[in-house]
Amino acid sequence: MTQAAEIERRDAFDVPPRRIVLADRREVLLRPLRPEDDALYPEFDSHVSDExxxxxxxxxxREIPQNQIFRLTHFDRKHGRAYAAIEPGSGRLLGVGRVHRLSDDEGEYAVLVRSDLKGLGLGHALMDLVLEGAKELGLRSVLGLILRENVNMIALCRELGFTFSAAGEANLVEARLRLS
Ligand SMILES: CC(C)(COP(=O)(O)OP(=O)(O)OC[C@H]1O[C@@H](n2cnc3c(N)ncnc32)[C@H](O)[C@@H]1OP(=O)(O)O)[C@@H](O)C(=O)NCCC(=O)NCCS
Known part of the structure; x- marks a missing residue:
């Protein structure tokens, strides 16, 4: 299979790949994250700032450890969904959004966009997919633990309709969205 065909491959039981256009007019392919995407992580991570x-x-x-990359890419799809943003020409990973089940009703999400591509709409697009994935899993709500200084993520969650409450630790807020 060619690389392009591989990228376009439709994964069973999950969303079909979709193309979006970012604010700088660059095209990005969004598709389910696959186990073999672990190979894309080190290059992606080299474009993510320590902050x-x-x-x-x-x-x-200083970097995402190999064992964590393995866990992030090899997860049980009964309990999680993850989506990759891929650069069509190169096949490089540009961002990842994910949700995993915490209980029957609730899941926790996380998202990470390459540092040089922030503010172009990719985080928002990945969060939209994550929320679709959460519904597919049958979850009624999602939550995220966000560092208080993370104004971008708090702004994004506010835009998506999340509500905020104190988390167990003073430096964190809990953002929660009920899924309709
Ligand atoms: C948080 C993060 C995922 C957002 O992704 P992004 O691609 O930069 O965000 P988007 O361009 O889609 O912006 C979405 C919204 O976030 C807010 N936002 C994004 N960048 C912003 C900035 N520089 N200043 C203020 N608000 C900003 C805005 O509300 C924006 O709304 P808009 O689309 O109407 O302008 C990204 O910045 C990131 O990876 N940060 C580091 C990791 C992280 O914090 N993950 C979240 C922890 S779970």
């Missing part, structure tokens, strides 16, 4: 990695994982780390 953005900390905002995503809530702890400082």
């Amino acid at each position: 953005d990695r900390r905002l995503r994982f809530l702890v400082a780390m």
Whole structure:
């Protein structure tokens, strides 16, 4: 299978790939994240700043460790959904959004966009897919733990209709959305 065909491959039981156009007119393909995408992570991670990695994982780390990359790409689709933003020409990974089940009713989401591509609408597009995925999983609500200083994620959640409450730790807020 050619790389292009591979990227376009329709995954059973999940959303068909879709193309979006970012604010800088670049085209991006959104599709389910696959186990073999673990190979794309190191190049993606090299374009993620230490600060953005900390905002995503809530702890400082110089790179995403291999064992964590494995867990992020090899998950049970009965309990999670994840979506990759792919650069059509190169097949490079540009961003990832995911949700995994915490209980029968609720899931936790996370999203990470390449640092040089922030503010172009990719995070929003990935969150839209994540919310679709959460509904597919039969979840009634999603929550995210967000560092208080993460104004971009808080703004994005506000736009999507999330409500906010104090989290267990003082530096975190809990953002929750009921899914209709
Ligand atoms: C948070 C994050 C996912 C947002 O993705 P993004 O592609 O930059 O966001 P978008 O361009 O889709 O913007 C969505 C909304 O976020 C807010 N936003 C994004 N960038 C912003 C900025 N520089 N200043 C203010 N608000 C901003 C706006 O409300 C924006 O709404 P708009 O689309 O109507 O302008 C991205 O910045 C990121 O990966 N950050 C590091 C990791 C992280 O914080 N993950 C979230 C923890 S779960």
